[in-house]
Amino acid sequence: MKCAQFRTALSARLDGEPSGLPGTRLDKHLVRCPGCREWRERAERLRGQVWAIAADGPSPDWSARLLTRLGEEGPVGHAPPSGRAEER
Secondary structure, eight states: OOHHHHHHHHHHHHTTSOOSSOHHHHHHHHHHOHHHHHHHHHHHHHHHHHHHHHTTOSOHHHHHHHHHHHHHHOSTTSOOTTSSOOOO
16 A cells, blocks of 8 residues: 555544544554654644634635625526526
8 A cells, every 4th residue: 555545544543524534444553654644744844823813713804705696696596686697
């Protein structure tokens, strides 16, 4: 098995999803593979940074821009604002 497959399993594990591998197999690989250990450490740091930023939620400016765009374009898969479906 290649490191890319172990890293996919590690990513799933970090997200609380099923890794697709027995935990002991993944742990044994981490013991033997410094590259995957480093990858896991970087992924854990990044995850922590993302969670810290996301805890505050989007900025008011970002929210306003999103709402403006939704008003202009409408939700995907819905009829245009006129209430009529576009003719093709």
